Amino acid sequence: MKLHFELTGKDSGTQARTGLVSTARGGFLTPAFMPVGTQGTVKTFTPAELEDIGAEIILGNAYHLYIRPGIDIIRRAGGLHRFMAWKRPMLTDSGGYQVFSLARLRKVTSEGAVFNSHFDGRELHFTPELVVEIQEALGSDIAMVFDECPPYTENKGEVRKSLDITVAWARRSVACHSLENQALFGIVQGGFFPDLRRESLERTAELGFDGLALGGFGIGEPEGRMYEVLSDIAGRMPEDKPRYLMGIGTPLDILESVGLGIDMFDCVNPTRYGRNGSAFTRRGRMVIRNGNYAEDFRPLDESCGCYACRNFSRSYLRHLFNCNEILGPRLLSLHNVYFFLELMKEIRRAIGEGRFREFKKDFETGYDRDSR
Ligand SMILES: [Zn+2]
Structure with missing residues (x-):
């Protein structure tokens, strides 16, 4: 098999669509x-x-x-x-x-x-x-x-x-x-x-x-x-x-x-920004070296289920970056790629449930545009 594309859903209010691409090494959802x-x-x-x-x-x-x-x-x-x-x-x-x-x-x-x-x-x-x-x-x-x-x-x-x-x-x-x-x-x-x-x-x-x-x-x-x-x-x-x-x-x-x-x-955004100490969150992009986070013991993004957010605080991640510890770029890259992959999952679910337009609007309302 070279490639097969199956269109699995279409949003009624926009041109958004869901699909399944099958390749010789397996499929991926769109x-x-x-x-x-x-x-x-x-x-x-x-x-x-x-x-x-x-x-x-x-x-x-x-x-x-x-x-x-x-x-x-x-x-x-x-x-x-x-x-x-x-x-x-x-x-x-x-x-x-x-x-x-x-x-x-x-x-x-x-x-x-x-x-x-x-x-x-x-x-x-x-x-x-x-x-x-x-x-x-x-x-x-x-x-x-x-x-x-x-x-x-x-x-x-x-x-x-x-x-x-x-x-x-x-x-x-x-x-x-x-x-x-x-x-x-x-x-x-x-x-x-x-x-x-x-x-x-x-x-x-x-x-x-x-x-x-x-x-x-x-x-x-x-x-x-x-x-x-x-x-x-x-x-x-x-x-x-x-x-x-x-x-x-x-x-x-x-x-x-x-x-x-x-x-x-x-x-390259999620990995490049991650290496440089920026995390994508539902509220926008945050720069972890910022002094505001020195004693902030919350996770990067409270709504995120990634390994970095489940285990580490902003304060700790900031510390890693300040000391040039290699774990810092690793954890922020992990969070960022996870964030993008989860976003795609939520997008696909929203299209499937016929509420992509609302999902998009809610996301945009909560996201700080200036931080992007
Ligand atoms: Zn996370």
Whole structure:
């Protein structure tokens, strides 16, 4: 089996929906949040810890793993699942975003992208074919096509040119992809122009992908620009395939996007903020080093059932961060990923019970927007 998507429920007041995605290594419920394991590890977690808190699918990254340790080693290890001891579904990102953000880009031609590795400056050439080959070697359950992900611009001509390249690359990716049991997702680009997004969607959808993603959001655009486009495009995506919004975001972004019909999310927020001492809670984001917490013996979030909240106080967690103890980042990452996974569970339950709109409103009312 490559991938099967079953739509299990639809909200009547919004475009929110629930579903079950089945892959060769098992299924996951949508809307889903995928913790990010860029370098073959979700930072600070063992796979057993991820399973314990209910992570059903995680994400790996082709660009990073190609650079280190290299695909030959992962191939010899028997694939990325075995290499990192993760048994459940995994999606790998193609590295398009990293090539255009992290690496020093040299040039993009219709053939591919030439850039210098962010790690050692080595010149690398990525083509759609190589990126498919990398992900076939990793053996992920869902692979993403290599796309051009230009920085934020309002220059329509540039965005159109880039869109054409991404569509051509998508076509070549479909043509060379051959790994059985690995699904392939296309990526819709088109910047912040609804007409270009629609065109990109149409031309990408007709290539017959197993699912479709929206790329090129959250790249430094002015606040609100994403939703102007997302509210137009999300509902036009094929209903019978998973819809994935790449790299977004905050709890509020997830709620908003679910309401527009998105099924899958990934973001480094819970682990990155966790490592830096910020915890997501129902009231907003809190910075644990804050002096107010020195003698605060309550848990991070009184409504949270994670291991960190069941056992430790804000005062203790603050102490760990102040002393640079490694347990601090571990516990806050654990809490944050748990928080995101629980949020998805509650979202799915609310959609199933026909009260997503109320749930969203209640959550938004209780959440301090300024803290996000
Ligand atoms: Zn917690």
